[in-house]
Amino acid sequence: MRKRGIRLVAGLMAVTLCYCVAVAALFGADRARTAEGMDEVLYLPNEKLLTHFTGGLNSVIADLLWLNCIQYTAREHHGLRHFTWLEAMLTTSTRLDPYFTDVYRLGAIFLAALRADADASLNLIRTGMLHNPHSWHLPYEAAMVYLMNKREEPDARYLATRYLSMSIATGNAPGGIANLTAKLQDEFSLTEIEQDTWKEMLHSEDEFLRELAQRKLIEIDLRHVCRIMNEALGIFKSSRGRPAASLEELVTAGLLRAIPEDPLGGSFFLGSDGVAYNTTLLDDVVNRTLNPVINALDSYNQQHQAWPPDLETLVRTGFLKEIPKHPYPDQHWEYDPSTGHIQ
Structure with a gap:
């Protein structure tokens, strides 16, 4: 019995040590800057390899990674607002624990509202729906992405209504979701729907989410x-x-x-x-518009070991579909090919 207890303690210590090393590497590298001017470098342990070192405590490690993900998101929100590693951190957390619905739900909000990556947000939600078919939150959040981030697309309202109907179909959604669906079907103001969403988040237990809701x-x-x-x-x-x-x-x-x-x-x-x-x-739009451009610059630099001579090169080489227009009237992007910096 005593030997078994010693083995258990030793196993837990090994798991803890593995996690600490992983997180230390994660955030130490996250803050690192290379001489070539790379924006950020990150070592994120592969979730499949990490699973072998968790000793069956996948959900515990996923919880800890999620907490660090929130801290990273808050730091980026008050810093450069690039959120470069957000999607990878969310993917690792959800693969360690595919039933952790809060990561899918809140992670999708972070991707859509902060990183302005509606497609990544929807991909995360759809993955979550496959593993958690009885969660009403996930199709609801998918509907919100279509209403708030893809509102200009011609089929946005249709798809939002479809996801809201899926939320109701789980049998777990509150009555307000049915009312929201009715609002959408009756062509009520999307601003009112967006307001209701952020007002609900004002009651979150997480200070960062309350702060984000107040700002929105x-x-x-x-x-x-x-x-x-x-x-x-x-x-x-x-x-x-x-x-x-x-x-x-x-x-x-x-x-x-x-x-x-x-x-x-x-x-x-x-x-x-x-x-x-x-x-x-406009400043918020500038930051969100720059994110895909910065990611494209980093990808080009990683592949060619040099920054592109101009932004048009990113389009010609397929790293970017098009160069987005500057949100401010009469202003243009300033790009420095020697450092890869754009503003």
Whole structure:
């Protein structure tokens, strides 16, 4: 009996040591920078190999990896916002424990809302649905991705309704999901649906998720203000026969009470195209637009051991489908081929 206890303790110590080495390598390498200018380097243990060292404690290791994934996501959210290794970390966690529904659900939100990778988000959700067919959360989150991140696609509403119906079909979804489906079918405002989603997350036990929800709700308000300003700009042009020279002119004309403040520290401005913008919203779009470009630059550098001479090379060599337009009016991407830096 005593020998068995010693073997058990030794086994647990081995598992703990293996995990500590893996996580240390994971985050030590994550912070490493190479002389060639690579953005980030990461060693993430292969989940199939890692399984052999968990001693049957796959779910425990998956829990710990998920906690580290949340920390990594929070750090990136307050840092460069590249989220380069987010998908790999989520994949490792879910393969260690394919029934860990929170990783699929929250990981999909991170991929869609922060990394702006709706396809990766949906792939993660669909994998989760195969292993967890009775979870109403996963098809619900898939519907949210179509409503919030793929809203411009022609079949987005249809697919969202389809996934919501799948959520209801599990028999576990709350009554509000049926109401949401009805809202969608009746062509109610998608903004209202998005607001409800983030408001629900305000009650999360995780501080980072509450912070993210608060920010997203403010962003919704900022978009609403921009719509009001653009409506006022249209009225001004129709009544005066000329476009407004500034947003302040809308206040003078009585079309706006005042130029509101941005709680997130940004500002509103009138673009050269006559459209009202908000810098907080545009800066977020800039970061999300840059992510696939940065990933393409890194992939090119890894394959060719050099940075491309220009961004067009990424398109010609198949690393990027197209060069995205800069979100700010009259601004263009600045790329340095000697460092691979783009802004």
